[in-house]
Amino acid sequence: MTRQQLIEHIFTKKTFLCVGLDTDIKKIPQHLLGNDDPIFDFNKAIIDATAKYCIAYKPNLAFYECMGTKGLSAFERTVEYLKETYPDHLIIADAKRGDIGNTSAMYARTFFDGYDIDALTVAPYMGEDSVTPFLEYENKWVILLALTSNKGSHDFQLTTDQDGERLFEKVIRKSQAWGTPDNMMYVVGATQGKMFQDIRMLAPDHFLLVPGVGAQGGSLQEVCKYGMTDDCGLIVNSSRGIIYASGDTDFAQVAAIKAMELQREMATELDKVNK
Numbered sequence: 001m002t003r004q005q006l007i008e009h010i011f012t013k014k015t016f017l018c019v020g021l022d023t024d025i026k027k028i029p030q031h032l033l034g035n036d037d038p039i040f041d042f043n044k045a046i047i048d049a050t051a052k053y054c055i056a057y058k059p060n061l062a063f064y065e066c067m068g069t070k071g072l073s074a075f076e077r078t079v080e081y082l083k084e085t086y087p088d089h090l091i092i093a094d095a096k097r098g099d100i101g102n103t104s105a106m107y108a109r110t111f112f113d114g115y116d117i118d119a120l121t122v123a124p125y126m127g128e129d130s131v132t133p134f135l136e137y138e139n140k141w142v143i144l145l146a147l148t149s150n151k152g153s154h155d156f157q158l159t160t161d162q163d164g165e166r167l168f169e170k171v172i173r174k175s176q177a178w179g180t181p182d183n184m185m186y187v188v189g190a191t192q193g194k195m196f197q198d199i200r201m202l203a204p205d206h207f208l209l210v211p212g213v214g215a216q217g218g219s220l221q222e223v224c225k226y227g228m229t230d231d232c233g234l235i236v237n238s239s240r241g242i243i244y245a246s247g248d249t250d251f252a253q254v255a256a257i258k259a260m261e262l263q264r265e266m267a268t269e270l271d272k273v274n275k
Contacts, residue, residue, distance in 0.1 A: 001090050001118055002139060003182045006207070009055050009088060010232045011274075014267035017259060018056035018092065019046065020211070020239025021078065022063050027244055029251050039067070039074035042251075044081055046243050049252040053259035056090035057082060058209075058237055079115055090235075091118045092209070096145065098123035098130045105133040112137040119143055121187060121209070124171050128178055135179045142184050146172055147199065149189020149212030172202045181205040188227070190218020190236065196226035204229065211237045213262075220262070224269040232270065238262060 001009075010016045023039050032038040047057065059078060064071035082091050097107040097120065111117045112134075119141035122134055134142045147157055147168040157168040165173075172186060181203075188199055190212035199208070208227055212218035213236050220236060228234055238258075246254035 001141075003207075006055070006090065007231050009090075011270060013052075013055060013263075014270055015053055015055055015263040016232050016234050016236055016266055016270070017054040017262050018058050018090075018209070018235050018237040019050050019054050019242055019259060020094070020237050021046065021057055021059040021243065022239045023059070023074075023243070024063055025067065027247070029247050029249060031249055037070075037074055037077065039064070039071065040077045040081075042243075043074070043078045045252040046255050047078075047082065047086065049256040050242065050259040051086050051089065053256070053263040054089070056092055056235055056237075058092040058094050058239075060239075061093060061095040076115065079117065083116070090141075092141075092143065092235075093117045093120045096121050096123050097134075098126055100126065101129040101133055104130050108134045108137065112140050119185070121145065124175060128174075131175065132178055135183055140183065142179060143209050144171065144175055144184065144186050146186040147188045147192050147195060149191040149218060153189065169198070169202060172199065176203070181207070185209050185235070187211070190220070190223050193219070193222050194226055196223065200227060200229070205231075205233070207233055207235060209235050209237065211239075213238050213241070220265055220269070224272075228269060228273060230273060232273065236262075236266070 021043050023042055028038060028042045032041055035041050059075055064075040079091060082089060093111050111120045121143045122131055124131055124144045158166050160166050185207040188208045188210055190210050210223055213220050242255050242258045245258045
């Protein structure tokens, strides 16, 4: 999916919601556990219920890798189902890969050639040669970790150098020599609030993948106030607040309601851009 296609999709559907498929076998409804592939069955029901309210899905690899081959099989089936049934939705693999160059090249081959994923989260800590192998793929997105929503983000990401530049600022500034707004996004947690202003000064045109709305306490309105651009520039993720809104047989229907509520809030924010 190109940048222009993504923008058109957002404004046509009036949503910039990404549904996180952090599917934990210990949290899905009990009635699914007797199925041959309960993780995929759960994902399929969530996808079918929420597809009209979102523009992207983000399976987190940790929730699949922890189950070994069965988990990876469920991940592969989920990706295949999305590509076949909802090809206009961005598929983001939340894997946070990144290593020395030849290892990153193998990670890139895995996700962009093997799984044919649209976008991949990448950890930039090891520098340029650990990131550029992911950027060699046409019409694929690299989403660099910049300023995350977890409590520990302050341990390193907000530390300053002798010139007063914070580490997350250095990541954003330096990485723009590696990629462009057409193939690179940044992860910025919804809990960071007014910090979006600082990020937009450094990256005015890049899309931001924003986790932390809902269960982690981030405010959609605050994210939009400080982070939205004329092209929207945001993909806001919600995982637990949608997929685990109900633990009963009505889980998919309740997930749809929660996704619809967010979509309506997003439509209101997008209308402000159009005025």
